Amino acid sequence: MRLIYFIFCFLLLPFTSKGQILTANRTDYTKADSLRGSLRPERTSYDVKKYKIKVRVNPDKRYISGVNKMQFRILKPTQRIQIDLFEEMNLDSVVFNQKKLQYKREFNAVFIKLPTVLQPNNDLQDIQFHFSGFPKVAKNAPWDGGFVFKKDQNNKHFVGLAVQGIGASLWLPNKDHLSDEPEELEMTIECPKNLVAVSNGRFITSYEVDQNFKAYQWKVENPINNYNITINIGDYVHFSDKFRDLDLNYYVLRGHLQAAKKQFEQVKPMMACFYEKFGEYPFKEDSFKLVESPYLGMEHQSAVAYGNAYKNGYRGTDLSGTGIGLKWDFIIVHESGHEWFGNSITASDIADMWIHESFTSYSEAVFVECEYGKDAAETYLVGLRQNVQNDEPIIGDYGVNAEGSGDMYYKGANMLHSLRSTVNNDSLWWKTIKKFHENFKHTTTNSTAVIKFFEDETKMNLAPIFRQYLKFAELPKLLIKRENKIVLVKWEAKAKNFSLPVEVITNNKTFRTQVSTREFTKLQIGNSENFKLNNYGFYFKTEVIN
Known part of the structure; x- marks a missing residue:
């Protein structure tokens, strides 16, 4: 210590x-914010079970089009449901039981009127959302959401997607609330024939669509956050490995293969550590992937976006300023850690x-x-x-x-x-x-x-x-005063009944005192007037008072 x-x-x-x-x-919330973030009957009345998405991405035009077939179960009687899609995107049609339905837009929320009141039961319903448009392009992914359209060193298209916070409804019609995750996902991405499209889960197959486009199919067998549903398109090459019984798959730009093979050796010791401390990788059925991205990184489930230029640290720097962060690749460790916490x-x-x-x-x-x-x-x-x-x-x-x-x-x-x-x-x-x-x-x-x-x-x-x-924004503050040779301490904190131990070491002995906000407590410091205070194990401020 x-x-x-x-x-x-x-x-x-x-x-x-x-x-x-x-x-x-923010504090200036609007109705649009409430429609995006709240749980009303139009959302709580149904539970999403599956998304089956097919999307064509045209990088030359920065244009997408596709369909999302949503499978859901009714939880409460309803004739009206809400899905979400940004106003910049076109909702071309909504199809239910082979009939087009009426809908009404309000900001980025879409309210759909069903033909009849649907009653709760175990039956699964299917509805199709056809969409198209020019999705928002991120200015500085992943901190602001959107598509990223770049070119690689060989002047080939390099496309990524990052929508944490802003939401998948930036491009995809879906029930865009963290509380409801589809239990499985099928994704088909159509991209230019000279490129490869990578998404979440396991690769199923690929096929030519026409003389210009090729389709890549992927499948996820576990619950997945909407913001984790991702699209990666590039001149990718693939290599693989295993950690115990977990498949490790890597997709990197052509020309980066050797650098990736060396840098991604860090995955195995990371997995060994996280298995020991957190438990087995939670999406083993879908495999673990690192996919090179045209932005720094994002925790896309079973398809972690990697853009750290095959360097240790965070863009080659150490966020801790201690030198320790330069011994390992921040993006590999942090974004993969999200597979346990967040995904x-x-x-x-x-x-x-x-x-x-x-x-x-x-x-x-x-x-x-x-x-x-x-x-x-x-x-x-x-x-x-x-x-x-x-x-x-x-x-x-x-x-x-x-x-x-x-x-x-x-x-x-x-x-x-x-x-x-x-x-x-x-x-x-x-x-x-x-x-x-x-x-x-x-x-x-x-x-x-x-x-x-x-x-x-x-x-x-x-x-x-x-x-x-x-x-509360403020750290707990340890108030310290001395009366003759006695040191008295007390916590200043806003949380009711706050109490935290205080540890000191003196004469090679460690003393631990439980301290509260109620009254000053005598700090155990042995027989010495000088002592060492442990603020490595605890995070707080201090103030000396008279």
């Missing part, structure tokens, strides 16, 4: 944000996106610990604090498709490490983390359920700690 000396002063780190937050905090365990509202990003950012430190030890992991986590803003709550506003602060990345990771230090039992901690994934695998969930799980498993009152870091 690394510690810092405390002699009534502390170091303030400069804060710069580098987290991949995709939308800024397998999914927030039911984007306001709880911390469930995706905090655990995945923590997985970076978990990988560091597997490879280089706990001291290195703690050093890496402390280094990441320079990116934390402490400006807004990590949890966003519910029902309006609003993410919280980008602090969900590195403040969230340090929160989880503080929880580990609070539990103070690594065997129990790792058992709880693994059980968390195993119990919540392939489900959507929320903050309340996650916090309750950790409390139940550890038999500890952790909710106030979660609340302080997630619902």
Whole structure:
């Protein structure tokens, strides 16, 4: 355990944000936001079971056209359902039981009138959405959503798609809410004949469509987030490998094959670490893929987008500023970590996106610990604090498709490490983390359920700690004062009943004191007036008072 000396002063780190937050905090919500983010009867009345998508991508024109055949089950009596598609896209027709249906657009929501009131039962219904248009082109993927149309070094088309936050309805008519994932997906992409199209899941077949286009079929056998449904088109070459019984598939641009084979060797030790700490890869039926992309990266399920130029670090830099982040490829580790947290365990509202990003950012430190030890992991986590803003709550506003602060990345990771230090039992901690994934695998969930799980498993009152870091912008502050040779401490925090241990070491002995916000508590420091305060294991601020 690394510690810092405390002699009534502390170091303030400069804060710069580098987290991949995709939308800024807002308060000026509109009806369009509510239509996009809320769960009303037009959405809760049915459950999506499958998407069968066929889409043609014309890179020369930056134009797409296709059909999404949605299979669904009625949960509550309804004659009106909502799907979502951006206004920039054309909804050419809606077909149900071989008849075209009427629909009404309101912003990016589409309300469809069914022929009769459908009643709940076990029967599956099928509806087809025919669409076309010029989809939004991302200006700076993946931070803003859309298609990416570029050319590779040989002047061939190189196409990608990233829509986290903004949503799959940017291009695809679908029920665009995190709470409802299709249980399976079939995707057929038609692209120019001299290119290869890659999507989620396993490759099924390819065939020529006409003299200019070729089709590639893919299939996913597990629940999948709508924003994870992806399109990759390029002059790809394929190679494969195995980790235990997991198929590893890689699609990289022609000319990058040797660089990819060397860089992607990092996948196996990463998998070994994550298997040990989080459990087996959650989409084994669909295989694991890294697909070279024309942007930095994204956690597309079973088709992780990779654009880190075959360099270690984050675009060749270390976000922690410690040098540890340059020992491994950030995009491989972080985006693959999302397969467990975000893709397998999914927030039911984007306001709880911390469930995706905090655990995945923590997985970076978990990988560091597997490879280089706990001291290195703690050093890496402390280094990441320079990116934390402490400006807004990590949890966003519910029902309006609003993410919280980008602090969900590195403040969230340090929160989880503080929880580990609070539990103070690594065997129990790792058992709880693994059980968390195993119990919540392939489900959507929320903050309340996650916090309750950790409390139940550890038999500890952790909710106030979660609340302080997630619902309030400010870090907990340790107030310190000295009365003669006695050091008194007390937490200043906004979360009710907040309590966190304080650890010090003096004369080679470690003392641990449970401290609350209620009253000053005598800090155990042994017989020495000087002591070391552990803010590697815990993330907080300090203030000396008279």
